[in-house]
Amino acid sequence: MFDDRSPIYLQIADGIKNDVLSGALKEDEQVMSTNQYAAFYRINPATAAKGFAQLVEEGVLYKKRGIGMFVSPDARERLRRERRERFFTEVVDPMLAEAKRIGIEVDEIVRHLGGAR
Amino acid sequence: MIELRGVTVRYGRTVAVDDVTLDLPTGKIYGLLGRNGSGKTSLLSALASFRRPAFGVVRVDGADAFENPAVMRNTCFIRDTLDCNESDKVRQLMCFAGWMRPTWDADYAAKLLDLFEINPRKRASSLSRGQKSAVGVVLGLASRAPLTILDETYLGMDAVARAAFYRELLEDYLAHPRTIVLSTHLIEEVADLFERVVIIDRGRLLLHEETDELRGRGVTVTGPAAAVGEFVAGHTVLGEQSLGGVRAVTLDWHPAADDVARGESAGLTFGPVGIQDLFIHLTSRAERLEATR
Amino acid sequence: MSVTRVLFRVYRPIILPFVAIIVVAEVIAATAVASAQDLGFSMWLVLGGQAAKYWLLVVGIILIAMQLRQFVVNGATRHEFLAGMAVFGLVLVVGWAVAIVLGHGIESAVLGALDKQGPDYPTFTAGGALREFGQQLPVSLAYFVSGATIAAGFYRWRAWIGLVVMVGGAVPAIVADALLGFNEWGGLTHDVPYPGALAASLAATALVAWGLHRAISDVPIRRTAG
Numbered sequence: 348m349f350d351d352r353s354p355i356y357l358q359i360a361d362g363i364k365n366d367v368l369s370g371a372l373k374e375d376e377q378v379m380s381t382n383q384y385a386a387f388y389r390i391n392p393a394t395a396a397k398g399f400a401q402l403v404e405e406g407v408l409y410k411k412r413g414i415g416m417f418v419s420p421d422a423r424e425r426l427r428r429e430r431r432e433r434f435f436t437e438v439v440d441p442m443l444a445e446a447k448r449i450g451i452e453v454d455e456i457v458r459h460l461g462g463a464r
Numbered sequence: 465m466i467e468l469r470g471v472t473v474r475y476g477r478t479v480a481v482d483d484v485t486l487d488l489p490t491g492k493i494y495g496l497l498g499r500n501g502s503g504k505t506s507l508l509s510a511l512a513s514f515r516r517p518a519f520g521v522v523r524v525d526g527a528d529a530f531e532n533p534a535v536m537r538n539t540c541f542i543r544d545t546l547d548c549n550e551s552d553k554v555r556q557l558m559c560f561a562g563w564m565r566p567t568w569d570a571d572y573a574a575k576l577l578d579l580f581e582i583n584p585r586k587r588a589s590s591l592s593r594g595q596k597s598a599v600g601v602v603l604g605l606a607s608r609a610p611l612t613i614l615d616e617t618y619l620g621m622d623a624v625a626r627a628a629f630y631r632e633l634l635e636d637y638l639a640h641p642r643t644i645v646l647s648t649h650l651i652e653e654v655a656d657l658f659e660r661v662v663i664i665d666r667g668r669l670l671l672h673e674e675t676d677e678l679r680g681r682g683v684t685v686t687g688p689a690a691a692v693g694e695f696v697a698g699h700t701v702l703g704e705q706s707l708g709g710v711r712a713v714t715l716d717w718h719p720a721a722d723d724v725a726r727g728e729s730a731g732l733t734f735g736p737v738g739i740q741d742l743f744i745h746l747t748s749r750a751e752r753l754e755a756t757r
Numbered sequence: 758m759s760v761t762r763v764l765f766r767v768y769r770p771i772i773l774p775f776v777a778i779i780v781v782a783e784v785i786a787a788t789a790v791a792s793a794q795d796l797g798f799s800m801w802l803v804l805g806g807q808a809a810k811y812w813l814l815v816v817g818i819i820l821i822a823m824q825l826r827q828f829v830v831n832g833a834t835r836h837e838f839l840a841g842m843a844v845f846g847l848v849l850v851v852g853w854a855v856a857i858v859l860g861h862g863i864e865s866a867v868l869g870a871l872d873k874q875g876p877d878y879p880t881f882t883a884g885g886a887l888r889e890f891g892q893q894l895p896v897s898l899a900y901f902v903s904g905a906t907i908a909a910g911f912y913r914w915r916a917w918i919g920l921v922v923m924v925g926g927a928v929p930a931i932v933a934d935a936l937l938g939f940n941e942w943g944g945l946t947h948d949v950p951y952p953g954a955l956a957a958s959l960a961a962t963a964l965v966a967w968g969l970h971r972a973i974s975d976v977p978i979r980r981t982a983g
Contacts, residue, residue, distance in 0.1 A: 351655060352736035353680040382638050389634060391493055393659040394676050514829065514978040531975070537832040545980045547830040549823055563758045563766060564831035609832070 355390060359398030364407060367422050368430070374420045378408060465489055466511070466611065466643065470520035473506040473667075480506035482667040483520070488645075488660075490525075490610070493637060495658035495675065496647040499747050503667040504647045505543070508615050511645070512541035524611070537566065540609035542600040542617050550589035554582060554599055558606075565607050572636075573606035579628055593620030601629050605636050613645045630654055652740045661739075665747045675739070682737030682745065683719055686712040691730050702737075702745035714745055760833055760841025761848075767824075768816075768845075776856070779808050787864065796868055797875035801860040806893060806939050809853040810900040814930065816849070817904025821912055821973070829978045839973055846901045854894040858886045891951065892937045895958045899933035902962050906969045913976045922972075929962040 349355045366372040381399055385392035399416060402408040407422045419425075446456060466488040473481035481503045488494060498504045509515040511522055513530045522529040529535040548557050554577070562568045577584055580598035582591075591599065600617045618626050634657055637644060648654055655661070655675055663670040682702060685692055689711040700716040714737055719727070724734055737745070758766075787800040820842050828838045865881035868874045879885060903926050910922025936954035938946055945951065 349656065351652075351679045351738045351740075354676040355656065355679060356676055386635060386638055388656075389631065390656045391634075391659045391675070392638060393492065394656075397676065509977070513834075516975045516977070531834045531836055533834050533837055536829075536834045536837075539832065541830070543980055547826050547978075547980065549827070560763070560767075560827065561831055563763045564828070564833065 349388070349390065355394050356398035356401060359384070359395060360401045360405075360407075363398075363402060364426055367407060367418055368426050370423070372418050374418050374423060376418050377414075378416050378418065380415055465523075465525060467523040468507075468511065468520065469523070471507070471510050471517045471522060472519040473503070473510050473515060474518040480667055481510065481517075481664075484664070484667075484669045485520075486662065486669060486672060488643065490643045491641050492643060492659040493633075493657055494643070494645045495651070495655065495661045496645055496664070497649075497651060497661060497743055498647070498664040500649075502664050502747075504664060505615055506667075507664060508541060508613050508645065508647060512539050512611075512613055514541060535611075538610040539613070540565075540604055540607040540611070541613040541615070542604040543615050544597070544600070544617070544619055546588060546596055546600055546603075548588050550587070552588050553584065554586050554588070554591070555584035557588070557599065557603065558584065561603055561607060565609070567608040567610075569606050569608055573602050576602040576605060576632065579632070580625060594622060594625060595620075597621045598625060598629075601632070605632060608636075608640055608642065611643045611645075615647050616649070617646075618648065618650065626650075626653065630657060633657065651743055652738070655739050663743060663746060670746060678739050678742055680736060681718055682714055682716055682742045684712055684714045684735040684737055685727065685732055686710065686735065687727075687730070687732035691732055695727055695730065695732060702742070703748070714741075716742075716746075760828060760837055761844045763828075764820075764824075764841060764845040765848075772849075775812060779805055780860075782808075783860070783864070787868075791868065791871070791873045795873050795875035795878070797877040799861055799864060799879050801864045802857065802879070802889065802939050805853075805857050805860050806896075809857065809893070810897050810930075813846070813849060813853070813897050813901040814904035817846070817901045817906075818908040820846075821905045821908035825912070825973065825976075826978055835973055835976065839970060842905070846898075846905075850894060850897040850901060853897050854890050857893045858890050861889060862886065888951070889939070891955065892939060892945070895955060895962070896933045896937050899929035899958060899962045902966045902969065903927055903930035906965050906972075909969050909972045909976075912979070913972050925968070926965060929958070929965050932961040933958040 349358050363372065363378065372378065378399075379387065381392050381396040384390075384395045384399075388395070399408060403410060403416065406419055407426065408416045409419050410416050442456075443453070446453070468484055468486040468488075471481055471484045471486075472479065484507060496504055496508070506515070510517045510520075513522065513532070513536060516530050524532070524535045524538075527535065529539075546557070558570070558573050558577075561573075562570050574584075577599075580595070580602065582595055582598055582602075586595075588596070588599075597617050597619050598621060600614070604612050604614050604617060618629060621629065630653070633644070633646075646654065646658070658675045660673065661675045661678060662672045685696055687695075687710065689706060689709050692711040692713055696713050696715055702714040702716050704711065704713040706712070719734065727734060783801050783804050786804065787796065790796055790800065825835070825838055828841075829835060833841070861879075862881045865874070865878075868878065869880070874880065906926030907923045910926060911919035914922065936945075936947070936949055936958050937951075945954070
């Protein structure tokens with residue numbers, strides 16, 4: 348489920364963000380409690396709590412005292428905006444660098460992408 | 465809070481635990497890691513007051529733990545031998561624990577025996593290694609002791625039984641939070657359960673960290689020897705190997721994104737270091753330094 | 758549950774059969790002898806008195822060698838165990854001393870009714886009962902403490918130190934036997950007056966019990982009993 352190449356709390360946060368982006372978690376929908384999450388994924392509850400705390404801090408989730416945690420109404424939109432901003436630096440730029448290393452022209456890439464349209 | 469202050473355990477002239485000072489906030493699951501003979505069992509014996517330290521003290525909520533009735537009643541230390549008489553039946557061990565321990569849950573014990581498929585009529589002497597460990601798990605978990613210590617309580621258990629053990633440990637901990645210390649060699653399969661990890665080596669405390677901090681704590685940098693050498697200068701080296709002109713160095717360092725970008729542009733590649741590998745690097749390093757001394 | 762209560766729970770299935778065996782042995786042996794001749798001594802004082810003290814010696818050994826560990830592992834301190842064991846031992850010791858007196862009374866009455874008392878038979882009297890109680894109690898106590906101390910030596914130290922401790926640990930049993938042991942007529946075996954003999958025996962027992970307490974009060978709980 349999780350690997351130990353990076354902190355699990357970050358992997359938890361990423362997983363939930365992906366669920367929000369894909370729509371698997373709807374806005375204002377309640378997410379699992381940390382204990383449910385810990386039991387389900389067989390991890391320490393403190394680690395799970397840290398992941399959820401991270402999401403609350405980033406505004407992806409919000410807390411209702413005594414009830415639980417919910418997806419923020421604007422979470423999906425905000426995550427999408429953030430990922431879009433990072434798309435070119437994190438996905439396209441490395442691809443172009445690799446293309447340059449192995450001698451693929453930008454035109455060739457554009458032609459390829461045109462085929463995917 | 466459980467405090468160990470300068471705890472030293474000796475057997476004659478052999479120093480098994482050397483001046484260990486450690487703060488363990490209560491209510492967490494701890495993993496105690498260390499190689500064979502690193503002093504894990506001795507440290508746990510001192511922690512459980514089974515052995516008075518030659519020097520130093522163990523305190524629980526501020527009170528000296530040794531021969532302290534309130535602390536002892538709340539401590540359960542499970543060792544591989546089960547500490548029973550070989551002729552005792554499993555059922556008798558459960559009864560005894562029930563008589564002595566105010567927090568004992570007999571129904572839960574019965575459920576766990578069932579889960580591990582152990583016949584309570586069997587005598588301790590006729591249990592296999594794995595069954596003995598399972599009985600230890602039952603005694604440890606059903607005791608619900610505020611401080612529960614399990615010393616390599618998985619020896620001989622097969623993968624299925626171990627998975628059941630870890631599942632029960634976590635679920636019972638979620639339902640009844642308490643301090644659990646688990647010593648183990650099988651880091652990879654159980655690390656997800658530990659909130660914190662304590663590593664000892666040659667009787668000394670090597671590390672006490674949140675487990676999650678160890679994930680991604682190390683990095684392996686691979687590339688042309690000269691470039692690697694230039695890049696890793698100034699960082700703690702955990703291990704390295706070379707093949708021809710290629711050098712791979714494992715560092716106790718978490719590089720930032722721009723460090724990685726800088727390295728990659730110099731032709732270096734970066735690989736993560738898992739907890740198991742980090743443990744191996746940390747503890748075998750001590751041996752190498754020892755060898756070159 | 759307290760250590761003492763748990764000890765009685767654990768020993769209940771051992772104590773009752775043990776008592777039954779001694780009683781059966783007494784009946785068989787006394788019947789066998791009495792069928793041939795009148796009984797010139799008290800079979801019960803010989804049999805019951807000997808059985809009690811050796812049994813308590815063994816119980817003392819088992820308590821330290823096997824049960825100390827089991828209790829500490831289940832959350833008792835060493836001191837709680839020692840205190841619980843002391844109460845448990847005292848109850849057994851007093852119980853046996855009472856049983857010795859009662860048994861002698863019954864034996865005396867039965868033999869009297871059957872007219873099988875020989876001329877030397879120590880007929881049961883109130884004064885005699887008090888003396889028998891006063892002898893049996895310190896002897897049983899001494900054997901109990903000796904057993905526990907001998908086991909403690911081997912539990913705590915290496916074998917050769919254990920042997921040295923064994924010699925010291927045996928002192929109360931030897932002293933008590935020499936000064937307070939029964940002869941087969943229920944009397945003392947020598948001319949030392951009872952008060953002096955009692956004081957010497959109790960002093961030896963107390964001294965060794967103190968040593969036992971010292972040896973156990975911070976003993977490491979080993980994985981194997983030995």
